[in-house]
Amino acid sequence: MSDLNDEVSAHEPTAFELVGGEARVRELIDRFYDLMDLEADFAGIRALHPASLDGSRDKLFWFLCGWLGGPDHYISRFGHPRLRARHLPFAIASSERDQWLRCMAWAMEDIGLAEPLRERLLGSFFETADWMRNRNG
């Protein structure tokens, strides 16, 4: 006999759950933007962002909660993300894509996400970041 609790606990955990929920997603995003702000390696993509990263932090946090399979905070505020269109004002070539991905990989490591999860997420981030490229080079 299975009851509702069995079914609830038997579902495949979402990436959001594996990361550890909202507090951990926030930690990841804060580390990501701290690194972008601090590290010379990421100066190229830092320069594309506004002087204050406060708004960027909130938007990426809201977006990632839903993207990882958790609550859809971004969509409930802004509607469909139209992510590629929203990135068109910024020149994104392979170099910017790779800076973004290295910054995210570094942040995931710094907050102590387990290696197999980091690898899986990096693969998904690559797909999205690559799709955002809008310039050659």
Ligand code: HEM
């Ligand atoms: C490929 C390299 C990328 C670069 C150079 C880049 C750069 C930027 C910049 C400059 C902004 C504007 C920040 C602001 O208005 O405060 C932005 C916004 C945003 N980015 Fe990216 N991004 C990249 C990849 C990604 C990826 C892979 C994701 C998701 C997994 C993402 C999600 C977002 C979101 C949700 C916003 C907020 C959009 C809005 O509502 O205005 N970005 N990005």
